[in-house]
Structure formats: C-alpha cells, structure tokens
Amino acid sequence: MQSVFALVDCNNFYVSCERVFNPKLCGRPVVVLSSNDGCVISRSEEAKAVGVKMGAPLFQIQKLIDTHRVEVYSSNYALYGDMCTRVMDTLRETSPEVEVYSIDEAFIGLSGVTTEQLYAVGRETSERVRKWTGIPVSIGIATTKTLAKVAAHIAKKSSRAEGVVNLVESPYLDAALARVPVENVWGVGRNYARRLKERGICTARELRSAHDGWVRKEMGVAGLRILYELRGTSCLPLEWCPPPKKGITVSRSFGRPVESLEEIREAVAAYVSRAGEKLRRQQLAATTLIVFLATSRFIPESHHAASVVVNLPVPTDITPELIRYAHEGVGHVFRAGHKFKKAGVMLIGLVPVSPIQAGLFDEMNRARARRLMQTVDAVNARMGHDTLRYAGAGLEQNWRARAERRSPGYTTCWNELLTLSPL
DNA sequence: TCTGGGGTCCTAGGACCC
DNA sequence: TCTGGGGTCCTAGGACCC
Numbered sequence: 001m002q003s004v005f006a007l008v009d010c011n012n013f014y015v016s017c018e019r020v021f022n023p024k025l026c027g028r029p030v031v032v033l034s035s036n037d038g039c040v041i042s043r044s045e046e047a048k049a050v051g052v053k054m055g056a057p058l059f060q061i062q063k064l065i066d067t068h069r070v071e072v073y074s075s076n077y078a079l080y081g082d083m084c085t086r087v088m089d090t091l092r093e094t095s096p097e098v099e100v101y102s103i104d105e106a107f108i109g110l111s112g113v114t115t116e117q118l119y120a121v122g123r124e125t126s127e128r129v130r131k132w133t134g135i136p137v138s139i140g141i142a143t144t145k146t147l148a149k150v151a152a153h154i155a156k157k158s159s160r161a162e163g164v165v166n167l168v169e170s171p172y173l174d175a176a177l178a179r180v181p182v183e184n185v186w187g188v189g190r191n192y193a194r195r196l197k198e199r200g201i202c203t204a205r206e207l208r209s210a211h212d213g214w215v216r217k218e219m220g221v222a223g224l225r226i227l228y229e230l231r232g233t234s235c236l237p238l239e240w241c242p243p244p245k246k247g248i249t250v251s252r253s254f255g256r257p258v259e260s261l262e263e264i265r266e267a268v269a270a271y272v273s274r275a276g277e278k279l280r281r282q283q284l285a286a287t288t289l290i291v292f293l294a295t296s297r298f299i300p301e302s303h304h305a306a307s308v309v310v311n312l313p314v315p316t317d318i319t320p321e322l323i324r325y326a327h328e329g330v331g332h333v334f335r336a337g338h339k340f341k342k343a344g345v346m347l348i349g350l351v352p353v354s355p356i357q358a359g360l361f362d363e364m365n366r367a368r369a370r371r372l373m374q375t376v377d378a379v380n381a382r383m384g385h386d387t388l389r390y391a392g393a394g395l396e397q398n399w400r401a402r403a404e405r406r407s408p409g410y411t412t413c414w415n416e417l418l419t420l421s422p423l
Numbered sequence: 424t425c426t427g428g429g430g431t432c433c434t435a436g437g438a439c440c441c
Numbered sequence: 442t443c444t445g446g447g448g449t450c451c452t453a454g455g456a457c458c459c
Contacts, residue, residue, distance in 0.1 A: 033427085034426090034427035034428075035427050035428065036425095036426090036427070037425085038425080038426055038427055039426060039427060041427070041428095041459095055426090055427090056426090057425070057426040058425075058426085059424080059425040059426075060425085060426080062425095075427090101458090101459085102458075102459045103459075104459075105459075186457095186458080187456095187457065187458080188457085189456065189457050189458080190456095190457095191455085191456065191457090192456075192457085219456090220432095220433060220434070220456090221432095221433075221434095222432075222433070222456080222457080245430085246430085246431080247429090247430080247431095248429090249428080249429055249430075250428090250429090251427095251428065251429085252427085252428080253426090253427070253428090256424090296426085297426085298425095298426060342427095344428090401427090402425095
C-alpha cells in the first residue's frame with residue numbers, strides 16, 4: 001500500500017494563540033517577538049501586508065510599527081505550548097499516527113484512507129481543529145513528507161484552496177511543483193538554494209529532475225533524499241514515538257549587559273535548574289555539562305565567547321549538584337571586564353535515570369536527593385513555575401530577559417485566567 | 424540602547440589500532 | 442618511481458529545521 005501523509009501546519013501560530021484569547025486582535029496587524037523582545041518571530045497576515053519581515057529586530061522596524069499601529073506581544077511559551085498540546089490532541093481524533101514535528105506542525109499517517117476520501121478528511125480535520133481550539137491550520141496531503149510540505153505551503157498561499165491541498169494522484173502535481181521556488185523546498189536552506197540557482201535549478205520541479213550524482217556530491221545523502229521524495233519515493237517514515245533527546249540546552253540573552261561574576265552565577269544557576277527540570281521530566285540524567293558565556297556578537301571589536309566542558313563523576317539529574325558543577329564551569333569561563341550578553345548551559349551524554357551506577361567515592365544519598373527533587377517538581381507543577389527555587393538563582397534577577405508585553409498565562413496560571421465582564 | 428532559542432543530521436579529517 | 446591498508450571512534454564545523 002502506498003503511504004500517504006498529511007502535514008498540518010498552524011497558520012501564524014503564536015499570533016493565532018494570542019487571538020484566541022483576545023479576539024480584538026483579529027483583522028489587525030499583530031506580531032509576536034522572540035525572547036528578550038528582540039526579533040519578530042510570528043506575524044499576522046495584516047502585519048506581513050504592511051511590510052513587517054520575519055526575523056526583523058524590533059528596534060529597526062519601530063517606525064513601521066507606529067505608522068500602522070501594529071500590536072506587539074512578547075512571546076508567551078506557556079500559552080503556546082499548551083495550545084500546541086490541544087491541537088495535537090485534536091489531531092489524534094483523525095488518526096492515531098501523529099508525529100508532532102514542531103510546536104506548530106504535525107505529520108499524520110493517512111495510509112488507510114481511500115484516495116477519494118483524502119480531501120474530505122483534510123477538510124474535516126481542519127474544521128475540527130478550528131472549532132475545538134480556535135487555531136486556523138493549513139493541510140497538505142501527498143505520498144511523501146516532502147511533497148506534503150509542498151502541498152501545505154501551496155494551501156497556505158492560495159486563497160482558493162480553502163486550507164487543504166491534496167497532491168495524491170493529482171493532475172496538477174507538475175504545475176504545483178513548478179510554482180514552488182527551490183528555497184521553499186523542505187531541506188533546502190540558503191546555502192543549497194544559492195548553489196542550486198547557480199546551476200539554473202530554481203523551482204521544485206527543476207530540482208526533481210536534477211542529476212543524482214551532482215546532488216549527492218553537493219548536498220550529500222540528505223539532498224538525495226529530497227530528490228527521491230519529490231519524485232514520490234518515500235524516504236522519511238512517520239515517527240510517532242519521538243526518539244529520546246540527545247541534549248538539553250537552556251540559554252538566554254540578558255536584558256542588559258552583565259559584568260559581575262555574582263550575576264552570571266545567578267543566571268547560570270537559574271538556567272541549569274530549568275535544564276534539570278526538563279531532564280527529570282524525561283527521566284534522564286546527564287553525564288556532561290557545558291557552560292558558555294558570550295558578549296554581543298553585534299559588536300565584533302569586543303566580541304568574546306567561551307565555553308567549558310565539565311564531566312560529571314556520576315550521571316545526575318539533581319539540581320543542587322548540577323548547580324555546583326555549573327558554578328565550577330563559570331569559574332573557568334568568566335573574565336572580568338567583559339559585558340556579557342548571553343549565557344547558557346547544555347546537558348549532554350544523556351542516559352536513562354534508573355540504572356545509574358554509583359561512583360565508588362560517591363557520598364551523596366541519591367535516593368533521598370531524588371525524592372527531594374520530586375517534591376520540588378510537584379510543588380512547582382501545582383503552585384506555579386518557580387514557586388520553589390534555589391537561592392543561588394537570585395531573588396531580584398534583574399539580568400532577566402525583557403518581556404514587556406507578555407499576555408497572561410490564560411491556560412496555565414490560576415491567577416491569570418480569562419475573566420468575562422458583562423457589557 | 425536595542426539583534427532568539429533549541430534542536431538534528433551529515434561529513435571530513437585526525438587519532439589510533441591491528 | 443613506487444613508503445600498506447583498512448578499520449573504528451571522535452570531534453569540529455556546516456547545513457538544515459521550526
């Protein structure tokens with residue numbers, strides 16, 4: 001049986017999430033910013049229409065924002081993460097085979113559906129997600145993931161497609177591929193697009209008939225996979241149970257330049273605490289920790305970045321222990337006199353937490369420490385994030401990233417639920 | 424003044440081994 | 442003239458994704 005994939009892609013996801021709880025934003029230009037209120041990472045159609053570019057730094061487009069009275073929001077990941085869960089749960093009504101590909105996209109396996117029914121299933125799915133969650137989606141259906149991506153891309157652009165494009169046994173497949181610029185093909189980024197265009201390959205259709213040997217040489221096996229997928233040979237199976245994580249990173253830009261060792265230590269403790277929570281949620285322990293610090297990369301004259309690898313004697317998921325080693329790392333990378341703009345922690349060498357071998361000279365009572373961590377996590381889950389936190393992470397935390405226009409945690413915080421008032 | 428964060432996979436080259 | 446050959450493992454860097 002030939003495989004069939006649907007790609008469900010939430011339209012302008014972060015903006016759409018804001019609109020669900022604030023309908024006044026509908027029909028208006030709206031953008032959501034990256035962390036530290038830095039760059040535009042989600043735009044409503046109205047914002048795109050007035051010329052707000054993806055990735056634009058806020059300070060560079062301030063005039064545009066003022067002129068067109070664009071609504072600006074800080075990102076609210078608690079809200080978007082929760083809305084993502086609702087969308088994915090809704091998709092599981094359509095098919096049990098759901099691969100959550102990113103916060104706003106999922107592949108669905110539709111191999112059991114007859115070709116005649118595919119479009120109708122797509123429409124039903126789209127309407128259900130809209131009705132149950134308030135999020136508008138575009139859906140592309142095809143025999144490979146790469147073609148499904150192409151289809152969803154067309155669905156998003158076309159006002160006639162009604163949000164669903166089915167390319168399975170479609171007489172329009174050729175014409176559709178001819179209209180897709182090569183840089184919009186999944187897996188073709190800036191660099192490959194440049195090299196392809198130098199060779200006169202400018203559309204998905206032209207890429208499809210490119211020479212295998214040349215693509216293998218220029219783009220490696222990944223390029224070859226793209227080629228086959230465009231030709232209808234499925235190389236990328238659906239992965240509905242996600243493989244375990246290989247690393248966990250927590251890093252943030254500071255709200256202002258930070259020069260003091262004490263504040264860097266606080267920030268790194270806060271980040272590694274967060275990383276520890278993620279580690280425990282996935283029942284993993286880290287064997288290696290990396291701490292890194294950097295000054296602004298936009299001031300090349302004084303740019304300085306450093307990192308240090310700390311090997312942990314016993315794989316661990318215990319926050320105070322992680323903080324201790326992270327602080328040890330800070331001692332190696334910190335240099336007085338630099339204006340640091342960013343810090344981060346990576347945990348790698350992740351192993352399942354259960355059968356950890358204790359070190360010969362390990363003096364920590366790990367069972368006890370783990371029970372403490374469970375209690376801390378449970379309190380924070382119930383009473384709100386950061387209700388209990390380590391003193392080392394600081395109380396004031398005035399190095400924290402800016403988020404001046406964050407919407408309330410409508411779905412994740414008891415104190416911030418939406419309230420309705422009579423007219 | 425102000426410019427995000429978190430991932431994955433692949434490849435080439437060096438070290439090392441027999 | 443001709444300096445072995447073939448593995449494995451690790452790492453850094455590049456490319457990509459959202």
